[in-house]
Amino acid sequence: MSEYILEMQHITKTFPGVKALDDVTFRLRPGTVHALMGENGAGKSTLMKCLFGIYHRDGGSILFNGEEVDFKDSKESIDAGISMIHQELQPIRMMTIAENVFLGNYPLGKFNLVNHAKMNEETRILLDEVGLYLNPNTLLNDLTVSQMQSVEIAKAISHNAKVVIMDEPTSSLTTSEVEKLFEIIEKLKSKNIGIIYISHKMDEILRISDDITVMRDGQYVGTWPAKEMTTAKIIQAMVGRELTSLFPEKTNQISEEIVLELQDLTSPNPLSFKHASFTLRKGEVLGIGGLVGAQRTELMEALYGMRVLQQGKILIKGQEVSIRRPADAIKNRIALVTEDRRYNGIFGVLSITDNASVAALKEYVGRMGLLDEKKMNHVVDENVERLRVKTPDNKTRIESLSGGNQQKVILARWLANNPDILILDEPTRGIDVGAKYEIYQIINDLAAEGKSIIMITSEMSELLGVSDRIMVMCEGRVAGFLDREVATQESVMTLATKFMGAHEGGMESV
Ligand SMILES: Nc1ncnc2c1ncn2[C@@H]1O[C@H](COP(=O)(O)OP(=O)(O)OP(=O)(O)O)[C@@H](O)[C@H]1O
Ligand SMILES: [Mg+2]
Incomplete structure (x- = not known):
């Protein structure tokens, strides 16, 4: 028996114009937290989606519990014992906590009717486990982001998960909510569950992880025990060069x-x-x-x-x-770039150019009221390059960008507006x-x-x-x-x- 609960080897995945994963290796030991790190667009979420059956890998193998697996969809993956808490939480807001936890898996009673009493009772036990003391009949819509996340974790445990993937779980949490999440993670570890943890926050990574794997440009860079790593070493592995200073020299005159x-x-x-x-x-x-x-x-x-x-x-x-x-x-x-991109009016199916210029359209209306597309594209190109948005071209739909790159497009959009x-x-x-x-x-x-x-x-x-x-x-x-x-x-x-x-x-x- 291998010491790993999960082994992903030689994984490759190509999207039109992007080699998102190129021969990536990742191994997870049970009862540990394994951090997966890399710059925006490095391929972290894509690797996890290949594991979870959302994307289909082009090549490579996945061993789970020593057996080769190939999940066709997320349901198969969940049933097998691998759960994922996504970067962008997508709970069904008009359903109750219990309905979300048992989504697609309702306990049936007599005459094949959903057994609500049983569902609520089991949900209550799961909620206790994650320290969420709420009525299982509460609508998801009434919860905070942190509470919704706890529901997702409860859902993961309900399926007897052996592996839980957390993709940037703390990006919308307050300090005390983060502490609570860490307590839950400790509990999961003590049950021998393996956790894959994706985050850009160095202090969190160094605090809770046992192992750290770094990816760069879709490639595997290396894996190290966390206690041998420092912020500087991780950054060096991520960006491939030493960042001597975290902040640029100030040149502004007030x-x-x-x-x-x-x-x-x-x-x-x-x-x-x-x-x-x-x-x-x-x-x-x-x-x-x-x-x-x-x-x-x-x-x-x-x-x-x-x-x-x-x-x-x-x-x-x-x-x-x-x-x-x-x-x-x-x-x-005056321009305001708000903190939460999900409420920030990202138009998922529009291109980067369209998204980046929405705020500034007025600036680009030329003679006879027609949109001066050339001028608009030029400014957008400039901003997209300035922010190093990782994308094949600016016609790409924004929803296919990595999370961090979406954030950069929003910023590009406001820069195009040239505010004071x-x-x-x-x-x-x-x-x-x-x-x-x-x-x-x-x-x-x-x-x-x-x-x-x-x-x-x-x-x-x-x-x-x-x-x-x-x-x-x-x-x-x-x-x-x-x-x-x-x-x-x-x-x-x-x-x-x-x-x-x-x-x-x-x-x-x-
Ligand atoms: N559905 C898709 N269609 C086309 N390209 C995609 C798709 N999903 C991801 N990509 C591309 O694959 C690359 C890796 O993206 P991924 O989301 O895995 O990055 P990430 O490491 O999770 O970054 P972040 O830290 O910003 O979340 C990026 O270049 C991204 O644009
Ligand atoms: Mg991601």
Whole structure:
């Protein structure tokens, strides 16, 4: 008997114009976490989809439990004991938790009717296992992303999975939700389940994995015990060169001119932002730090005209403006790149060019109201190249790009709009280290061109490495500002928790 529960060997897979997998090897030991790493478009998700029966490999072999397998679809794979939690969760939102868990596998009772009592009872036991104490009749639509993910895990266990694949499971989770996921992973390990874990977050990888395999451009680079690896070594294996610095040198000059001023912005929702005031100067990168729930996104959405205000003023170059809808914001040359690409209006079947130019169409309307496609394609090509989007060409449908590359197209789309004030909400989520550097470089270049940037980020190193000035929010309020020179992890955290627990003592001072 081999020491591996799963052995994938010499796997190849070609899509039109792309060799996505080229002789890839991957072996998983039971009861361990095996991290699969690589840049955006390296082929991680494709390799897992070949295992799971979503894609059919062109060549190579897969041994599961010592036996050769070839799943025709995901159902066969699940029945055999391999489950996958996808990069983009796709639960059926109008069904209950129990129905989602037993999808296609309902326990039948008398007269072949679905036995709901049994289904709910079994679901309750599974939910207990993953620490989700909810009524099995709750609709998926009413759950948070983290809860939906727990349901997916419950579903995986329900099929007695021996292997669970997690493709970027933490990209939408809060810190405490990540901790909970890690507890569940430990539990799965203790049941001798093997876990394949895909993530771009180095600290997570180094913390929970036993083995690390790196892929680059569809090829296998190597496998190492995690305890022999460091962030630098992993990056080197991923990008094939040493990245001496994670952040580009700053070249922007901040001018005295104030391009944007917020005065006392307050939401009608008492739990949301209140009395938010700040200024933004030409050529400045203002980072917004804070813990999840600090209302940073909400404040930016209000600035962008997506939320109503109870009070407060927005001034652009010293003039008060009225921003009641995104169109008003766009007219004032403000752009917002939101954090969640699933709600970000990706048009899956449209090409990259179409997606990247949707926001900017007005710019490309030429004489007689016709679309100047040549001009549009040119700008899109430029941006796609600048961001190193990995794609055969710009006519490719965006849904066939890797997750991180979709994110880059969204960014390209807003760059095509040439805004004066660019708001970026978690701009590097799901993006690999090499491409992160490119995005930081673009932020830097835009600022050097005299644009102003507001960047919300939950990554401390990014906040400290990219911002000229940092505004920290806590529970809807601005807790303070830190200049680049003096900001540290500790000073940011102190501000991020400044007002916490204040209500318990009845000390709420607004
Ligand atoms: N259905 C498809 N049709 C055409 N090309 C595809 C398809 N699925 C993936 N590809 C291509 O295969 C390559 C590998 O993509 P894959 O999604 O496996 O990358 P990944 O390593 O998971 O990246 P990320 O970190 O961004 O999620 C990419 O060039 C991608 O564009
Ligand atoms: Mg992927």
